[in-house]
Amino acid sequence: MDVEIKVNSDNVLFFNALASETRLKIIENLLPEHKNIKELAHELQLSSTIIAKHIEILEQANIVKCENIKANRGIQKVCRVILTDYHLVFEQKINNSLQQLQQFELSIGHFSAYNVSGTCGLSTVNSLIGVCDDPRYFSHPERYDAGIVWFAHGEIEYKLPSFMFENTNKISELEISVELCSEAPGINENFLSDIYFSINGLSLGKWISPGDFGKLKGTYTPKWWYLTEYGKLVKIKITTSGTYINDELVSNVTIGELGLSQNSDATFKIISPRETDNPGGVNIFGKGFGNYDQGIIVNILRK
Template structure:
């Protein structure tokens, strides 16, 4: 994100004139927190925290969401902006039109998974644990969390571009971690990604996180289960494929054979042939730490 240094962007620039707001950004960069948790860590009142959060929200740096918990409603705060570049010399770059879609994690188009495996909606388990057949249960579309020890799930991304439009950048974000029985914070997993059968690259997740309860974990979801993952962003553009800004392969947007009127096939896999076959856990907007499904953003070329 580029921010022009000008008076019109003072709400953004003023956010960094306060040491308290900068500390809030640091804390939220580590994990989402509610107002009370921020108040305790900063040793200031909840009322002051709320005023600072409102200013950060107005600037687009932080977003918050009211979540119903055991003891009533709580306001969960998330760091929305990961990076920004200050632009001192004014210019008006071409703005590439974008299209964004959200795909629920249970709305996969195909799968081939092996135990340990399972699915759960925000209210209950779907089918029987460690039985891959239940990934075909019609209720799988309601899944808010799913996990498997090896194999893959594949999603169909709708392509709404017209015949005269060209795709410049494809960005996919999701919350993910390894899959161990119960959980194991030290459980590396080599997770592979592909689009239209073209490999994008591989990322090694460090573990299956369950030590700290997920911000969005439903009340019925036991403490001994996987609680949250890491928010990852895959970007494919004319230069290659990137994960959180780090290049993971030379596969470019032009290599993906994305055609007008044809869906885009996105696969997440834990291959038995990999060095660390540690499985996959995917989180939807009602599980884990991030209130989102699989978010796909497509940017048009000039």
């Protein structure tokens, strides 16, 4: 499971939790299997009281989770590592005196058009919308509350509101971030998928999803959910020098070629075509699902 951690003071609990040799050894011991406090104390040759204090720090940092489980001799506290993969992000601060950042978030259910087939569906955090594999339910009124949307083939379109594009000549960068993964039959964490993106009909490039992730529970995914659990955070950034996906140049399309206008909405599409090297579908995660608890976030940077 891959989670993005920003290197800043907001995450001091996380980094403090790792600043201990004992706590690192506890994590190493928990990675193969769940263990209780007594077992950890025995393996590390420390008292249960000391182990419990270290576990409390790891819990506060959301690295370890403990549950009280009935045992032969009463109740025992069993611990496990919540997440196994972290992506550290060193963010460069923007000089607000020179550049202005505007942000807008779209719900993943607020799509304006769709054309999907194969395995497909939608769900809110409480229940499925209609039934699986029936594209007709993509028109259901409850779709606006969807926390996850998936399809094997086709495309889905979102409107980027025109009020975001005032003073288009000053826009130097447009970034769209969304959590995605492949859509395999069942769960398959080694299932490549070519996922393409476009704005106003102009192809921006593709991201190759490594798989359909479901072996571990998504951080925000509801407990009752039984299909795909989480994805990877994908950032599509269009600048004056080209288009980047997760900081890798994927095309020469620049911000000036997008045809952005304050008089008309822009269209953003997520596409999973049949005719491609890896036709593996797509899962789109929104609030209440996955590892990031966000919809489609649009950032616009102006000079």
